[in-house]
Amino acid sequence: MTKYVFITGGVLSSVGKGVTAASLAMLIQSMGYNVTIIKIDPYLNVDAGTMNPYAHGEVFVTEDGGETDLDIGHYERFLNKDLSKKNNITAGQIYLTVISNERKGEYLGATVQIIPHVTNEIKRRIKEVAAESNADIVFVEIGGTVGDIEGLPFLEAARQMKLEEGQENVAFIHVALVPLLKATGEQKTKPVQHSVQELRRIGIQPDIIVARCEKPLTEEVRAKIALYSNVSPQAVISNHDVDNIYEVPLILYAQKVHELLAQRLNVQIRDTDISKWIEFVEKMRRSSREVKIGMIGKYTKLKDSYISIIEALKHASAYLGVKPVLKWIESTDLEIDSDITKYLHDIEGAIILPGFGKRGSEGKIKAIRFLRENNIPTLGICFGFQLMVVEIARNVAGIVKANSSELDPSTPDPVIDLLPSQRNLDVLGGTMRLGSRKIRLLKYTKAFDAYKAEYIYERHRHRYSVNNKYLDVFESVGFIVSGISDEEDVIEFMELKNHRLFIGTQAHPEFKSRPLSPSPIYKYFIERIINS
Incomplete structure (x- = not known):
């Protein structure tokens, strides 16, 4: 049965959630599993094609002509595979489809609502990508941060999928910022605590916390995040700053997050071959x-x-x-x-x-x-x-x-x-x-x-x-x-x-x-x- 991994973000956007998602997917793929990855963007644009680069960054183009979020580029580079325009789902696509279906009379006179009509369309599109790619494991990055009003239907759809697909088939990974106070050198956990609380209020308990931080997490901070997030200390992962983004999989690999995720999804922990990736990173370092x-x-x-x-x-x-x-x-x-x-x-x-x-x-x-x-x-x-x-x-x-x-x-x-x-x-x-x-x-x-x-x-x-x-x-x-x-x-x-x-x-x-x-x-x- 297909497994699903949802990646959410807290505190603020643009902390590297896309690279984190791509790195996690690459490590699981390196175990020999067929992996695909989806980016959900809660904005009402149908795609990124008409958006100003200053507001959104690069418009990435897929083989089949999709104008997508730049994270699709990260996914393709880390997984070394071509993705489809369907791998970028936007709120604009969802609402356009739901309203079009309503005009065609496809809801049999029902009052069209966020639940179930919008959430069902979100789930349908996620499962469609899973089926067309024949993926063993589908990673789904939900853009924005927990608490954003436009992202709530997507989080609700993810919550429903865990109920429908089963405990062993859906996992949640939360990426949040752990800021460093320059004056004291102290890593502060309150932002993570509050974003996890907001996520749990919605009905989602994260299985793994990925802490974006300037320096590696101290054991004391790791234990504190685990306590307040209701996860084990081993499930709190330090994703600290590196010289280039291609080192991120190596940081996650060293903390065995891929094994932790495989265990959570009840799939076999296989040998992970990232030797060519390590060689590439070493070339960059030696240059x-x-x-x-x-x-x-x-x-x-x-x-x-x-x-x-x-x-x-x-x-x-x-x-x-x-x-x-x-x-x-x-x-x-x-x-x-x-x-x-x-x-x-x-x-x-x-x-x-x-x-x-x-x-x-x-x-x-x-x-x-x-x-x-x-x-x-x-x-x-x-x-x-x-x-x-x-x-x-x-x-x-x-x-x-x-x-x-x-x-x-x-x-x-x-x-x-x-x-x-x-x-x-x-x-x-x-x-x-x-x-x-x-x-x-x-x-x-x-x-x-x-x-x-x-x-x-x-x-x-x-x-x-x-x-x-x-x-x-x-x-x-x-x-x-x-x-x-x-x-x-x-x-x-x-x-x-x-x-x-x-x-x-x-x-x-x-x-x-x-x-x-x-x-x-x-x-x-x-x-x-x-x-x-």
Whole structure:
């Protein structure tokens, strides 16, 4: 029978609940069990696609085109498997379905209520993911914190599942902050106590407490949390700060939380093989040669806006035995400062980051010109690639008014234009060119050299693309097409001849990068920096 593990959070959000959930799932998977993991977001948006990165961080895209919470990216990286759009459940999806069903008359005249109609839909979706993935154990992270009004239906659904599925088939793990008072050096347990009390008031008794803390829990604090949370001291787990998130599974492994959870779910405790993961972490620790990379974008004040790119650079760098040092450069600053050299003079390579809209775009174009003229390895991602196209058109091909029609609808030379499939849409959410697409790479190009394959699949999220009417002009100045979607006639990769590396892709290769199998194009980018 399928087992379910619900992960809840207390005190405050963004304390690392997603990484904790991913780490726990990875350890159980390493025992040989088939695992999947679901993120529940209680907001009323149907998905994350229309949300501002400053408010929500990166929008992660799944193989099947889901625009999801960034925690889905953590799950995929830690489990080394592709998840579905169904693995991200939002309150918006739930209420939309319930109301749609009511309009169709599917509730047989009943008064539609949170219980049972909303909670039943939540349970149905969780079980649907379990069935489609054929999972032995399903981890479900409930976003937000205990006590949030919008999260209450999801907690109630989880409570009901324990009654319906049986004591041995449902476990609860609570992640809460244990702050450290700097003045006294004392770890305070009251926030954990209060969040557990709130959880128990709802009807849920946690089986394991994961304490997020700056330093390892003292035995005294561990015992105190256990006493007030009604769990054994062994079930209070210290999840203290580490240098990088990939060390979290090792911390949990050392405290045998995977064995504790297996025992709680009444499944066999099997040998846990995390040797390759340990090897990866050791590579990161040993890397001493630093590579300074400019990260040029307009959401640089919130690094989570680009978290998959950051992690892809870490994966590639660890593979090559180097350490990435990221220099964040706000593209809006470049627009108002005439001295661009002071921002870019000390970098060894640069990523032109994605991000829709006009703000900061001219700053990126200025940076792209500097990088091109100074032969600095440059990788453009999605909108970053599109601005590389604009820069080449203006400053190399002599099309001085070239632009993207997204940025200037009246431009006489829209070298970047709206895809035909994106015209006349009356709905924005979920309508971009999304998900995994087949790409043909042209031989004897750097793109082909990076992937070592003629056909690849990468994920996408865009409405605009290179205007094919200008391809002859670009080819004549050495900016060549190196990857194309034959089925849709969309340009996927372009690169500049006679440059160390000046390459852009319409795709988001970072979404498929994994700790144990780095993205080929990110690995190639780092290689071109350190080997030239």
